[in-house]
Amino acid sequence: MFLEIKNTTIGYQKPLISEVNASLDFGDICLLIGNNGVGKTTLIKSILNQISLINGEILINKKQNNQLSNKEIAEQIAVVFSKSQIPANYTTEDLISLGKFIHLPYYYQLEKEDTQEVNHIISQLKLDEYKNTLLQKLSDGNLQKAFIGRALAQNSPMIILDEPTTHLDEDNKIIILKLLRDLAKKHNKIILFSSHDWRLAKEFADKIWFVNNGILQEGLAEDILLDNDLLTNPRLFIINENFVSPEINAPFLEKEMLYSALQKNFKKDLSGIKINFQDKFWEVNYLHFTDKCHTLEEILKIIKKHLQ
Structure with a gap:
């Protein structure tokens, strides 16, 4: 090892x-x-x-x-x-070239093959247009890629x-x-x-x-x-401790997104409401009413209408 x-x-x-x-x-x-x-x-x-x-x-x-x-x-x-x-x-090229000097004296002149490898790394990271750009002028993302390039070199x-x-x-x-x-x-x-x-x-x-x-x-x-x-099923933040969720039957992601939208918009007890997701439709059931819709925004409007 x-x-x-x-x-x-x-x-x-x-x-x-x-x-x-x-x-x-x-x-x-x-x-x-x-x-x-x-x-x-x-x-x-x-x-x-x-x-x-x-x-x-x-x-x-x-x-x-x-x-x-x-x-x-x-x-x-x-x-x-x-x-x-x-x-x-x-510059970007200077920083990436610096990786080569881990194995060389600081005064050493890079060989042709070293320079070619540095240029290859620059191309792999899609930094060609920033090759001669000062590091201070790079975006955070391109600066991060340049430091990664130094490690590769x-x-x-x-x-x-x-x-x-x-x-x-x-x-x-x-x-x-x-x-x-x-x-x-x-x-x-x-x-x-x-x-x-x-x-x-x-x-x-x-x-x-x-x-x-x-x-x-x-x-x-x-x-x-x-x-x-907890790695494969992360939970969204709970920002409304008094929120009582309706019964939601939906795939994991859709259920989490709906829960997120509801707790931000309602402080009421919604336990009397049942919401089902099937075939790209949401179905909202409350008392004797049943409404169908496509979006979470529509669900919020339906619940607000029934709870007025």
Whole structure:
């Protein structure tokens, strides 16, 4: 195993995640998932030896990470944090090229093949038109892609990305995730990325590290999803504690959307109303009335009319 975490407790003065046992090897794509504040970034920094372990050990390529220099860790693991310092007067090309100097002296002149690889990464990330643009002038999304490009140019066996898709729209999110999966499967890299979006697991991740209640669960993505209903059945916010829902018979998503609309618009007890969804029609039943409609907005109008 390239990365091994053995009986490890991580945190600062107090433990955030206890008794962690997990590992990743070449070709693995792992989603690190959990709510804000549970310790995802702290775990990443612990792997990189930026934070000391409370106990246990972490091995990178069979060597304890606290015995490796920063340069040695950087040669093994490329990192993209969600918040990175922007180098002054650097263009997109400059930043991505910087990844090459992890393995070279700062005064070294890039070879032709290095420059070609940088240009290839720029094209893969669809940043060609921003190649010579100063980083300060890039949008948040393109800046994020440029930092990911630097990690790709580093050509390390493992890449860790902390919330890499935060500033990306759906199209660019897919571009990045497909590129990362291609790296793992065709070039035998290890990818560990954190996110709040569990949907990414089903399409892009082989494994999940799920941090919940101070414990890290690890395993095949589908196994972890099946074992944790809160991942596959997220609930919308409850903003009206006095709201009493009608009886709703509908598929999960439609039911959640209707519930959301009703609790924002009614403080009354709606338990006497029955609402059914079938064949793209909504049917609202109240007392002796039955109304059919197509949209949630129409349902709100029907209920308001009957409750006047």
